[in-house]
Amino acid sequence: MTPVIFAELQRRHAEPHRAHHDWARIAGMLAMTEDIAHALADRPAFILAVLFHTAVFDRTRPDSEARSIAVMRDMLDRTLPRPMLDRATVLIHAVLRQELPETDDPGLRADAALICDMDHAVLGEPAARFMAYEAANRREYAHLPDERYRAGRIAAYQMLLWRDRLYLTDRFHLEREKRARRNIDAALDRLEEA
Structure with a gap:
């Protein structure tokens, strides 16, 4: 991930209407990710999901989830493999809907459970x-x-x-x-x- 993309994510998470869903929360989730890294099936996709799951955050609109995924894809589509972005997309859906994906991939389900739990850690x-x-x-x-x-x-x-x-x-x-x-x-x- 480039410094420009990282700075853009930090800028987005510093928006004045964010009181909890800010960069400090993302940093906390990244620290938890390091603690559980050994248990992750796909660490890069997991980190992407943590970084981008609230890239767009507006409590007055129902489409923040779709918009966050669109931001991730717009920023990274040309630089990261599609399977990684697809997996991160599934994890973003899981954490924002608080439900595990329907999949035969046990690693993806396990990663989804971890990101959901991290979201509720507070x-x-x-x-x-x-x-x-x-x-x-x-x-x-x-x-x-x-x-x-x-x-x-x-x-x-x-x-x-x-x-x-x-x-x-x-x-x-x-x-x-x-x-x-x-x-x-x-x-x-x-x-x-x-």
Whole structure:
């Protein structure tokens, strides 16, 4: 990846409407990627997905996912192999939809599970970090009135708690599941009291 493309990604992630989905988050996900590099089936495609999955980010539009993929392809189509970009595209779809791809490729499914878990890693952070995330998330939804935001957030958290497991991989499940559930329960209490 060229310095120009890297700088463009940093510029995009510095947009003023980003409070959580910023470059610090990407840097954190890249650091986690290094920690799990041994478990990845396709590290280059995984890193591309991390770098580009929120290249376009606008909470008021439903097409950020497609636009992020288009940015990646526009920037890299002539320089990287198509299979790598195709795999990164599948991973971007997985992380933004929070669902594993339908594929016979176990490595791709495993990489998708890891990127989904990395995306939700903040749910299992210490309470202060989780509360900072909650505040940042609210700023990203500043266009919504409080009542609508609360209703949507409550529904989203309740749907998460209905799952048998918040995290798809054993690594994240063992490290973060209990704390994530405590954080979500506390967030629901605050949202319901507001």
